[in-house]
Amino acid sequence: MSELEDKIAQARQEIEKASNIVVLTGAGISAESGVPTFRGQEGLWQNFRPEELATPDAFWNDPKLVWEWYDWRRNAVKDAKPNPGHYALAELESSVPHLTLVTQNIDGLHQMAGSTNITEMHGNIWQIRCTKCGEIEQNFQVPLPELPPKCKKCGELGRPNVVWFGEMIGMDLIDKILRAIEECQVMLIIGTSGIVEPAASMGLVAKQTNKTVIEINLDETPSAGLYDIVIREKSGEVLPVLFTSNPNRVLS
Numbered sequence: 001m002s003e004l005e006d007k008i009a010q011a012r013q014e015i016e017k018a019s020n021i022v023v024l025t026g027a028g029i030s031a032e033s034g035v036p037t038f039r040g041q042e043g044l045w046q047n048f049r050p051e052e053l054a055t056p057d058a059f060w061n062d063p064k065l066v067w068e069w070y071d072w073r074r075n076a077v078k079d080a081k082p083n084p085g086h087y088a089l090a091e092l093e094s095s096v097p098h099l100t101l102v103t104q105n106i107d108g109l110h111q112m113a114g115s116t117n118i119t120e121m122h123g124n125i126w127q128i129r130c131t132k133c134g135e136i137e138q139n140f141q142v143p144l145p146e147l148p149p150k151c152k153k154c155g156e157l158g159r160p161n162v163v164w165f166g167e168m169i170g171m172d173l174i175d176k177i178l179r180a181i182e183e184c185q186v187m188l189i190i191g192t193s194g195i196v197e198p199a200a201s202m203g204l205v206a207k208q209t210n211k212t213v214i215e216i217n218l219d220e221t222p223s224a225g226l227y228d229i230v231i232r233e234k235s236g237e238v239l240p241v242l243f244t245s246n247p248n249r250v251l252s
């Protein structure tokens with residue numbers, strides 16, 4: 001067996017033994033759906049400055065500019081469809097007793113693929129949150145008719161319901177994720193560069209509580225040396241082989 005087939009066989013075994021799995025995904029799982037990653041070669045941060053577009057200061061400094069950028073990103077994502085990686089995770093959810101899917105992605109593709117137990121750490125690009133009353137509106141209009149959009153409830157300024165650099169993720173959400181890691185046997189980390197906190201530390205938390213950690217990511221990541229199985233292949237090609245119901249399926 002090649003080294004890769006060996007790793008896949010090991011990973012399959014760990015997953016089949018587990019009754020409780022936590023999955024953490026990042027932009028890499030949506031790359032094969034045509035959604036740009038952040039730090040890859042064509043990544044968003046190669047062409048845009050996060051401090052000008054993805055911080056609270058940037059927003060209050062120029063809400064229209066920030067919304068023009070999110071309107072552009074919504075347009076870039078609107079026709080994206082889930083890829084075999086998303087669908088394989090949805091299938092896994094239906095075949096194990098308990099699966100928690102934690103995503104840093106704001107594109108909504110996991111929901112579209114049929115996953116249900118999803119925790120969106122960084123929000124959702126299809127939601128507008130009122131800066132005054134906090135009302136959250138699900139909105140799929142592309143382009144948005146008015147930039148910046150106003151709250152449908154109180155008329156105040158709306159902002160993208162996403163987490164920006166320099167903003168905290170709610171403690172209740174963090175607690176929920178840490179509890180899920182504590183209760184799982186296997187953690188899968190897929191398509192994330194592993195440098196943005198708090199997501200970047202979750203694999204370490206899993207190792208500190210003796211869970212099996214499996215990473216699927218094209219590029220090297222800072223914590224990979226601590227993980228049990230590391231696969232440097234495209235998630236859309238590996239995940240269908242790892243845990244769909246066809247054991248004879250091989251990596252193309």
Ligand code: APR
Pocket residue numbers: 025026027028029031032037038039040043104105122190191192193194195196216217218219220233234235236
């Ligand atoms: N399959 C597997 N991995 C892939 C694929 C693929 N098809 N394509 C790219 N990757 C990997 C890259 O090697 C890279 O390490 O996905 C990773 C994506 O890393 P980032 O672009 O840094 O995205 P992510 O880790 O999700 O970013 C975290 O940073 O900018 C903020 O809020 C934003 O949620 C985002 C957070």
